[in-house]
Amino acid sequence: MIIRIVLVWILIAIIETIQGIVRVKFVSRKIGEPLAKKIGIVSGCFFIFLITWFTFSWIKPMNIFDSLLVGLLWLILMVVFDILLGRYIFHYSWKRIGYDFNIYRGGFLGIGMMFLFFAPTLVFVLR
Numbered sequence: 001m002i003i004r005i006v007l008v009w010i011l012i013a014i015i016e017t018i019q020g021i022v023r024v025k026f027v028s029r030k031i032g033e034p035l036a037k038k039i040g041i042v043s044g045c046f047f048i049f050l051i052t053w054f055t056f057s058w059i060k061p062m063n064i065f066d067s068l069l070v071g072l073l074w075l076i077l078m079v080v081f082d083i084l085l086g087r088y089i090f091h092y093s094w095k096r097i098g099y100d101f102n103i104y105r106g107g108f109l110g111i112g113m114m115f116l117f118f119a120p121t122l123v124f125v126l127r
Helices: 002-031 033-059 064-087 094-101 109-126
Strands: none
Touching: 002 033, 002 064, 033 094, 033 109, 064 094, 094 109
């Protein structure tokens, strides 16, 4: 089950990274960064939900506890990935990375991370 969880997380990470690049490079230039971030959090959560929905039976969590563990692993992997990507690929400062997680500064990354954590449990309950 761990390999499947990690493979699905890789798919989520790829889709979310592409979505973030499109938001920064194109959408925010057309409609402004604040609105683009709001659209980005909604579309990002939508992609996470779709991927979770369609891969859930392949991952095969047996109960809600398993679903929470899937979400926890995804959360840990994604936080580490986002920090490393921001710091070492995009060369963001630690302050800038912190802003991305701070809802009071216009960053919605923390909300997206919480959705990522709860998505497997949400799908478990809905199925």
